[in-house]
Amino acid sequence: MSEPAEARDSPRDARAPTPRRWLCLGTLSLLSCSNATMLLGAWLNFTGSGFRALPSVAAGIHSPFAFLMAGQSLCALAQTLIIFSPAKLAALWFPEQQRATANMVATMANPLGILVANVLSPALVKKGEDIPIMLGMYVIPAGLACLLASTCLWGQPSALSWTMAPGSPSGSFLQGLKQLLQNRAYLILAVSFGGGVGIFSSFLALLEQILCASGYSNEFSGLCGALFIASGILGALGLSLYVDRTRHFTEAVKVGFCLTSMACVAIALVCRLPGQRLALAAACSLFGFFGFAVAPVATELAVECSFPVGEGAAAGLAFMLGQVEGALITVLMSNLAVQRPWPSVSTCRPGEDLLDWTASLLLMAGVCTLFTCVLVLFFRSPYRRLQATSGESSCSQDMSAAPAAVPWGAPSGL
Secondary structure (H helix, E strand, O other), X not given: OOOOHHHHHOOHHHHOOOHHHHHHXXXXXXXXXXXXXXXXXXXXXXXXXXXXXXXXXXXXXXXXXXXXXXXHHHHHHHHHHHOOHHHHHHHHHOOHHHHHHHHHHHHXXXXXXXXXXXXXXXXXXXXXXXXXXXXXXXXXHHHHHHHHHHHHOOOOOOHHHHHHOOOOOOOOHHHHHHHHHOOHHHHHHHHHHHHHHHHHHHHHHHHHHHHHOOOOOHHHHHHHHHHHHHHHHHHHHHHHHHHHHHOOHHXXXXXXXXXXXXXXXXXXXXXXXXXXXXXXXXXXXXXXXXXXXXXXXXXXXXXXXXXXXXXXXXXXXXXXXXXXHHHHHHHHHXXXXXXXXXXXXXXXXXXXXXXXXXXXXXXHHHHHHHHHHHHHHHOOOOOHXXXXXXXXXXXXXXXXXXXXXXXXXXXXXX
């Protein structure tokens, strides 16, 4: 019996859905979910910024502090929806040789915004009455981001992104979380990377208090914070470009952690000494240069070692651990700071206690070194996403090299 004409004229792969086509459909479903999440985060951030500034433009509000806290809470909630997006963005929209750089650009936008705010806020606020002006100015970038998210997040990834960066298989969030908690390599990386994020957060939060106890001015503390972030952005750019060319994720993260620990130890020693402006500025620059450089590469490595779990879950859990560890480290450092029993050259504000931060700085350096040792000694994992992508690319090349139309059921030959 002969087959129908339409069966003879159609290739085999057009009759049955291939794994690659299912991956494309899964990518589209993940994209729509990711777009909705980022859009919601942008609107929450804009709404929160508006709530904070509302008492300064509307008369007759009896509890402006409530509006301020409500707006700040909405902005904080928006951050939880956006913080995972760089890894998802890099996976959906960029080929594998550009993912680390794309992740770096999106990840470093957050500290860059902090740097701009730290520089802009003192320029806008000269006295207490200027605070409403500052809050009103911050509504502008929030509104611009919301406008861009509402008008520009409706596209689809290119065919190249589907081919080079297949989306993670669909599945429940709880199932993915269970896989992450059972992945030993991921847990080691997430806890170590989260500890690094926590140390950075604690250092920036307490930098002014630590330096003023050693006689440094608030302006110099702000300069150190700016150097910390600016040099970190440069370091992240260089390391991401290197990793995109070499695929040495593990080596880059381990070496970066080791250099970050050395810079952290240097800061713990130099911060205690008055009159060491050049050395302290250099130590802060190196601390940021090596530490921030690791962040986007470590995020990509977390996705690689946890595949096929979704990029958002893998990156989001690591950053969530970083926030928890940051809160714990900040509390510990604050409690370890003791009353200074001898006269000092403190430049702290009048009425503040003169504190000795020696034990706190040693704790920071010790925790950073501990996480580095754990990561270097115990982290081992293959690049699972790259292996899956390479396998699918090879399969696609084999299919493209085959005859364009093979009759259904025809002999293949040897």
